[in-house]
Structures are given as C-alpha cells and as structure tokens.
Amino acid sequence: MAIGFDYGTANCSVAHLNNGSVEQIPLVGDNCYIASTLCAPTAETVSEYLFRCLDIRPSNDIGESVLRRAVKMNREEGIEVIPSDVLFGEQALNLYLEDPKDVYYIKSPKSFLGAMGLRDMQLSFFEDLVCAMMSNVKRKAEANLERTIEQTVIGRPVNFLGRGGDASNFQAEGILLRAANRAGFKDVEFQYEPVAAGLEFESTLTENKNVLVVDIGGGTTDCSYIQMGPSWVGKDDRQQSLIAHTGQLVGGNDLDIYIAFRRFMHAFGMGTKRLSGLDIPVTQFWNPIAINDVQAQRKFYAHDNLKELRLLAKEALEPEKVNRLIALHQETLGYAVIREAEKAKIALEENAEYKAMLDLYSEHVGIEINQSDMAAAIDNPTKKIQALVKEAAQQAGTLPDVIYMTGGSARSSVLRKAVQDVLPNIPVVSGNYFGSVTAGLARWADVCFR
Template sequence: MPSALYAMARELITEQVSHKLIFDRDAFIASRKPQLQMALRARSELDLHADDDVMFVGHAAFKEYFADPEEGYFVKSPKSFLGASGLRPEFVGFFEDIVTAMMQTIKHRAEVSAGDTLTQTVIGRPVNFQGLNSEQSNRQALSILETAARRSGFKDIEFQYEPIAAGLSFERQLTEDKTVLVVDIGGGTSDCAMVRMGPDHIQKADRAADFLAHTGERVGGNDLDIRLATESLMPLFGMNAALKSGKPMPTKTFIDAVSTNDVSALTRFSSLETGLYLEQLQRDCAEPELIGRLLRLRKNKQNQQLVRHAEEAKISLSDAEITSVNLEFVEKSLSTDINRAELADAIERPLEKIIALMKEAKDQAGVSPDLIFVTGGSAKSPVITNAVENVFGEVPLFDGDHFGSVVSGLTEWAQRIYR
C-alpha cells in the first residue's frame, strides 16, 4: 500500500480521525475545535453528505488525486515530514492527524482480516528521520508516531529500526553465521545496519551485541524521483531554456515545483509571489510556451502527479533500458523518453549519500561485511545495485522482498516480544 492520503478538504482529515477515536475523544475534539468547525464549513461548501467518502488512503488516494488534483488535499510519504525542524505546534498536531488517519485505516483493515481486535504493535522507524538536529528530529517524529498509535487504539507500542527488521527477515535464509550489511532504501529515508546473523544468533533473546553499527539519513526513493523529475522532466517546463537577455535561467522555482518532500518548497511554489514571478519569467523567456506549461501545472496543482510519473519511470527502468513518460495530463501529445543512463546521472547525488551511509556503517563496525542485503522499493534498480557493487567489489550482494522485508522482520520481532 503506497503511503499516501487524499481528503476532499484538509480539515476533513481531522474530522475523520475524531469519528474513529478509541479513547480521549472529548479531549481531542476540544483541542481541534477550530479545525472541526472548518470541516463543517467545507462539507457545506462542497455539498457533502454524512455518508459520502471524503478521505482515501493508499492506491485510492492516488486515484482521487489524479482525478481531481485542483481540489482537495493530497500528501505522499508523510513520514518524510515528521522530523522537520522548526514545526509550529499546529503543524505537529496536523501531522499527528495525518498519521493517525493512516494508522486507523491500516489497523481497521488488519482487524477485518484477522477477525480480532489488535492492541499491540511494532512500528518500524528509520535510524534518523532528518540529517540535521537528528536527536531533536527523532524525538519529535517518534512522539508523533506514538501519539497516532495510541489514538488508533494500540496499547502496547514498540519501535524497531527498519534496517534491523529487514535483517531479521533475511536471517532466516542463512545456513552459517555471517556479518551482514543491511541496506534499506525506503521512500523517505535510507538506513544501514551491520549485523551478525546466522544459526548461532537467530534464537538469542537479546540481540544487542549482534548489532554492530547503524546509520541513516533522510534520503530515499522520493529524492531519486525528485531528482529524475528535475533533470528529465522540468526542461519541458522551461528549466534550462534561454532568456531573451542571454542570462542563464534561474532554477530554484523549477526545483521547488517538484520538491514534494519539502514543505517550505511547496509553500513557496504555491505562493502568489511565485505566480507573479512566473508570469514575468514567461515574458522574459525565449520559449514562453514552456513557462506557460509550468503555469498550468501550478494552477492545476499537478506537481505531485509529475513526480509520480518520474517514480513510475524509475520503476520501469529497473527492467528496461529506456521508457516513455506520457504527460498528456499537462498537455495533449506531451511526452518524453528517459533511458537508464539518464537516470544514473540524475540520481548521482542522492545515491552518493546512500553509499556514504554504507561506508559509515562499515567504519563504525570496524569490520567488513561478508555479504550485503539490499531492500526497499528503490533497491530493485540496477543503477543502485551497480553502484553498491562498484564500491564494495567482491562482497556478495543479495536483494529480498523489496516491499515486504521490513514488515516481515517487524512481525518476527513482535512475535518475540509479545509472547
């Protein structure tokens, strides 16, 4: 299930959370009174009835957003924002509501499947939610996650590092003891752990001594998608176009347009000031029709959709040397081809950060890995696996269930601690 949420109006997220709260509902409603009043106003303005679906999670969120990007509120990979520095209390509260809404949905689906009420959970967490002020960032993000879990009805809540969870899943395959470098490339973060694994370790009640090192940073699949959108798609919207003055085209606004994991960038791109700036830029550009496309993209709020197409191109290039990106949602007959070499060039900088995390984990542990296990959605790309092999040479490289390894390991950890 993709980590995405769409609501007909932003305040309706808070409203939906309040309807499903398990405990402390009165206190929550009191703390969210302005938002709930705005939700009532939104229902009236949108002519929504009490039984209308107003919030969607996962694939349904993308479907609703693509059908009507100009309206509603869409968020992808909210975990990327949870550790952001300098958040005002109202933003922290709103992120709590987004995460609670998603947890409530997941918990309900799991309970329907299990035929039972669930009160215990293990939540995967990156090593660091943010690179800057990591300790403060981690405390903030974990507090948001724990608050959301309790509001969803979980009583026992534990956290486990995602690369360690992925390693626990992989360990079942080992027939002899190995020192394994686990690399988990998630949507918003990448994490590495150096772990002793194998038959002599798997049954230990306390694995603390087996975890030799762990590193992590807020760089992941979303960053790769954004870089690919910037380098391969934004030129269609005027980036790199010539100005009539002969000066180079400023790139900041083009980067803001696709920086879908950066609240500040999205706010700047949506501002009135940026709209006026782009209108002037269109007059100054030697190819004004390209800036016109960007203005339409901005007006129709299709920048998330553009990055989604970059993500789909990245996925396609895992199996093909070249792929075509259809952008007719912006303009009839608009499309472009992207090849694997262009992908490699576009993601070079974030990929360097991921490789640096791997090297740091090796240095922290003071030993070299016997093998490397790579997981996470983006880990399927040959561009990434080739980069890893180029750095670590002859060390055998394995990949697993790109989307299920972490969850499988978290499940195994839950079985151990909740017996």
C-alpha cells in the same frame, strides 16, 4: 495480539507470526500492501474525520485547537464530513489524478516527520495524517483476522531526516507513537527498519555471519552492520550484535525527484533565460516536485508565487515553457509529474528507453529518457547511498561476510552496482524487497510481546 507494522514511505504493510511462520495480512483484497497516500476534500477534513467518523480525539490541547479550527473551516466551506470523504492507497491516487485541483492529496507523510522549524499546529496535523492512515490499516487487518490488535512493533529509519539529529528523531518517533496510540494500539515498540530486515534474513541462516543490511526504501536509506545467525535467534537483547548504523533521508522518492528535475523540468522552462539574459531561479523547478520537503511545497504553491510565475513567463525567452509551470501550479500537478518519473524508473529496469507522457490537461508533453539518462539523473542520491554503505563498514571496523539488500529501491540495477562498487569483493544477496522489513517486525513483535 501483536503485529509488525511497516509504516513505509511508499507503502504500508503488516504481518504476524502464526505457529512460527510469518504471515502478511491482506489490506486491499488479496493485496498485502497499501500505498502511503491519502486524499480528502480539504486538509481540514482529515482532522474532523478522525473525531466525527472514527471517534478518535486529539492527543493534546494543540490537537484540540487544530480540530476546532478544522470544524470551523469545514462549516464555512459547507463540508459535512462523512466516512467516504477520506480515501487511502490507490483510491486516493486515482481521485487525485482525476481532479488534482479540487482535492487535498498527500503522498508519503512519513517523509515530513522530523522536519525542524515547523509550528506545533503543523506537527499536530501530521499526527492526524499518520493516525488516519494507521487506523485504516489497523481496521483492515482486524477485519481480515477477525481479532482485535492492540500490540505492535513499528519500523523506523535510523535517521528520519539526517539533519536535526536526535531532536529530529525524537520528534518523529513521538508523532508515530501518539498516532499509533490514538489509532488503538495500547502497546507500541519501535525497531530500526534495517535491523528488522536483518531479523528476517537471519531466519534463513544456518551459521553465524557478519551481515551489512542495506535497506533502500521510498524515503530513506538505512544500513545496519549486524552479527546474526542461529546463536542470536529469539534473543530479546541484541545490543551486542548491533555493530553499526547509518541512515539518511535519501531513497526512492529522491530517485523520482531527481529524474523529474533533471529530465522533465526543461520542458517547464528550466535552463531558459529571461529577455534580460538572467536565469530563471532554479528553485521554481525544484520546489513543485520536492514532495518530501514541506517548505518547498508551500513556497511553490503559495498564491504570491503564482504572480511571480506569471511575471517570469512575460519576461522569458521561451514563455510557452514557463506557461507549463503555471499550469503545474494551478492544477497542483507536482505529484503527477513525480508519478510519471517513478513509472520511467520502473520501466527502465527492463527497457533501454521510455517515453514519459506528462498530462497538463491543456496539452500532453512527451519526453524520451533512456537508461543512461536515468543513471546520470540519479547520480546525486546514488553517491549519498554509497557514502552510507562506506560509513557503516568503517564504523564496524571489519568487512561483512555478506551484504543483504532490501527495500523497493534496492531492485535498481544502478544502485546495486553502486553498492558493489563500494565493497567489490563482498557477495550481495536479497530476499523479499518489499516484505522483509514487515516480516522482521513481526518476528520482533513475537519476541517483545510473548
């Protein structure tokens, strides 16, 4: 049996074709989406969990070394790994929010795939994270369908990072492939996410059109200019219909990060000065919330950086604010801050103002933010998205008949206006913001494995 698998930055979902109709498969109760999050007692727990609880072995010698190291460290910590130790989705988030300091929590590991300059053991650990999440989704889907699933088409962005080029994309796709094989998928194909979304939109067309698909997901924005319609439906060779592609690591996570950085971090001392008159380094306010940058996270949460933060607090004109930054470090609250920024982003789609509440345990910090504040905060990622849209149209050499916007962040009125500003006279339509990629992947799986 074949499924389409959207291993997303924000959420994961799967679907299959049943008598010509796409059916999404519930993963958590009746919910067809599960947040792309994982929580465990320690990072090492994940690698041992795969082996001990799921009987999933590493894919190579480096993975074996990661597993041996994980088992050794877990024994030293007195941790006996059991299945309930590793949680996914909302369960993982809720446990993290209860006690951020004493658990290992990760959101959107897909954002790290393709990162260059990492050690082989780090890449192998990312593979373990992806494998654990894919295995969880696969087992839940199989339980729902009461069938074994061995074939899948997995969505991938045009560019995982936008820097690193082909080497970055090759590395990221390799991690996804090995993780999927280990999770139990024997046959794996990949499809660009915007092309998949386009395949779903194509099923609604009664005439051929030139369509610019703009997929603004949690981690990336991808654009594909596609010739589509009745003449193309069901064809297994679509190369001549695929006219242009652009993509970059800029999406919903970046919106949240920029909202947090430009609107929240002043409460942690950004903009304040030292007694000497010198500025506090901006990286100290960026790194804790840059959840899609593994190097930034490592630098901020390093033990040596805690000493630096305490020194900065002693030298600061407003030490009470910098002390909040210390609390953020000690309680590992970066993800919680981003969570509040995401809530603000969602709330401001329907409300003119929103009061964010940052829970630092020692105090609650309230920050007012309005729609204009948000639009100004996300100006940088907005311009990047506009550039991708413009580049795709330029590559195609002709204007599209219609723009199809999809992806969770495509709901943003700010981003929809930004896209319309680039191509002002082209109609913009949308379908299922969250499910179009999954549905298109299911359609492509039916073509690939029929």
